[in-house]
Amino acid sequence: MYDFEFTQTAGTHKFRWPDKLLSVSVKSLHEHKTGQVSGEITVTTDAPGYKPLLHRANLNLSSTTARNTLSKTLSQRYNGANWDTILEQVCNTAIDAFREGEPIVEVFSCDEVKPPGYLLYPFLQLHKPTVIFGEGGDGKSLVGMLMAIAVILPWKDNRLGFSINRDGPTNVLWLDYETDRDTVTWNLSRFRNGLELPEVSLHYRRCSFPLTADVERIRNIIAEKNIGLLVIDSLGMACAGDLNSAETSIQFWGAQRQLNVTTLIIAHPSKDPLAKRRTIHGSGFFMREARSIWELKQVQEPGEEEKIVGLTHTKVNDGKLHRARGFRFLFSPNSIRVEKQDLDEVEEFRQQMSTGQQILTLLKDGDASVADIKEQTGLTENNIRVTLYRLQKRGKARKVGDNWGLAYQE
Numbered sequence: 001m002y003d004f005e006f007t008q009t010a011g012t013h014k015f016r017w018p019d020k021l022l023s024v025s026v027k028s029l030h031e032h033k034t035g036q037v038s039g040e041i042t043v044t045t046d047a048p049g050y051k052p053l054l055h056r057a058n059l060n061l062s063s064t065t066a067r068n069t070l071s072k073t074l075s076q077r078y079n080g081a082n083w084d085t086i087l088e089q090v091c092n093t094a095i096d097a098f099r100e101g102e103p104i105v106e107v108f109s110c111d112e113v114k115p116p117g118y119l120l121y122p123f124l125q126l127h128k129p130t131v132i133f134g135e136g137g138d139g140k141s142l143v144g145m146l147m148a149i150a151v152i153l154p155w156k157d158n159r160l161g162f163s164i165n166r167d168g169p170t171n172v173l174w175l176d177y178e179t180d181r182d183t184v185t186w187n188l189s190r191f192r193n194g195l196e197l198p199e200v201s202l203h204y205r206r207c208s209f210p211l212t213a214d215v216e217r218i219r220n221i222i223a224e225k226n227i228g229l230l231v232i233d234s235l236g237m238a239c240a241g242d243l244n245s246a247e248t249s250i251q252f253w254g255a256q257r258q259l260n261v262t263t264l265i266i267a268h269p270s271k272d273p274l275a276k277r278r279t280i281h282g283s284g285f286f287m288r289e290a291r292s293i294w295e296l297k298q299v300q301e302p303g304e305e306e307k308i309v310g311l312t313h314t315k316v317n318d319g320k321l322h323r324a325r326g327f328r329f330l331f332s333p334n335s336i337r338v339e340k341q342d343l344d345e346v347e348e349f350r351q352q353m354s355t356g357q358q359i360l361t362l363l364k365d366g367d368a369s370v371a372d373i374k375e376q377t378g379l380t381e382n383n384i385r386v387t388l389y390r391l392q393k394r395g396k397a398r399k400v401g402d403n404w405g406l407a408y409q410e
Contacts, residue, residue: 002085006093010219011258013094020081021047026061026094028216036062037095041070045078054078061091115319119170119229119262120151121163122313122322125292126262129253131235132311133267133280134296139309140266141179142329143296144231145187146338147264148172151229152200160327161340170228172202173221177237181206187336194335203227210240215255222261230259235267236281243282253289265290277314292316299348306330308341310349324349355379355387360396360406367405 005016012027022045029039038061043054054077060066071083117126124130124147134140150162151170176184184204192200203225207214211232222230232238241248256263267286269278278295280286287293293315300307307329313322326341326349343349344361358377362368368376373384388404391397398407 001089002081004089006097008097010223011216012220013097015090015093017081017086020086021045022078022081022086024086024090026059026090029061029094029098031098036060037098038062039094041090043074047078047080050078059091061095067091118163120147122325123147123292123294123311124151124229124262124264125318127260128291128318129256129263129265129289130292130294131265131267131280131286131290132294132296133235133269133278134298135269138296138298139307139329140296141233142187142336143309143311143327144233144264144266145174145184145191146327148174148202148229148231149188149191149195149197149200152202153197160338161325171226172229172231173218173225173227174202174204174231174233175207175211175218175238176204176233177207178234190332190334190336191338194330194332194337207238210252211238212240212251212255215258219259222259227261230261230263231266232256232263233266235265235286238265239282243286246283246285249283249285249289253285269295287315290315291318297349299346305332308346308349310341310343310346355383356391356396359384359387359391363397363404363406367400367403369403373404 002017002020005018007014011029012025013029015024015026016022022043024044025042026039027042029037031037038058040056041059042056044052045054046052055070055074057070059070067087068084071087074083074087116128118124119126132140132143146160147162150160152172154169174184181204188200188202191197203221205218205221211218218230221227235252236243239248239252241251243249256265268281270281272279280290280293292313294311295314296309296311298307298309308326309329310324310326312324315321324343326343326346328339328341330337330339344364358379359373362373362376370381370384370388373379374381377384379387388397392399392407395407397404
């Protein structure tokens, strides 16, 4: 046996035999249903008189026949080593490391209990995947870019209500499955002009392969560029196979989990007209495995140069559901200005609120009777009374003579 050096970096297994002037890397490992493990192997040398690249190919690491065939090929190209020995070391070590996976660690309870952290509060939980879904053209990519800008710049003092829980700027990798570099550059420049920001840049990659087939290269980019936020635009195009298949969804989330980085995923809604609530298009596992989900809707009149976007928090695994957030986008050919928008002031969003939200919004303008609330909201009297008593128990509403008012003044 030869002495060799072995390291693992972002899913790539690297071998080095200094005295033989040889290096081997094995990446894109995956295990077949038969239990066999295959991957891409690259063999290089520093020896004088040889081309650096000796061989690159896909190899079934579990197959003795495949190893023997490769050994004969390499012996013809470089005779300074026993290739049977080297390939035995490479295949056995790589398979063992691949199957070992993450190490087992012991987790203890502690006195200093900390809630889940955020890269961008309240939208992006640290090291977890967040999905924003909505109809095409509603502004999902623009909202995603706005969030990316917020974490790229040391933007502590902003007018949009973002809370950035980090020590400094974060690098962003934008995986674009839908548009092109020019479109992303144009929108990034318009935001910079409209928000009067300093020069801002992100790492961009135009993607054609599904995430499952590209995960190793993306993982390498994340490590090389020190990426803190990954944006996937969009979910459907980043998947391989039928979106309604559970297997497609499970494979996507398995690949995303390997990246181990805060991820914002842009998605489209289901087209099921019978659904009681809108969901992400495709298998139910897209909803189940996302750690946090925001539904996006927009209001824009034809011909108007402004768009009002509302984001409703519909799911979270760790923590609480956050109140809806609104933004007002004002467009020109060279700029995009953004302002906070109170969704209570927009009729289309007010109609979508829950009964409790509608009543609390009305009471912001002053105390009101049940009859007044009924007249202004169109709700039934019984529904109003039940909701008011529930709000009273929760400490949000109070009885004021024959009327009702807020338990506290916002």
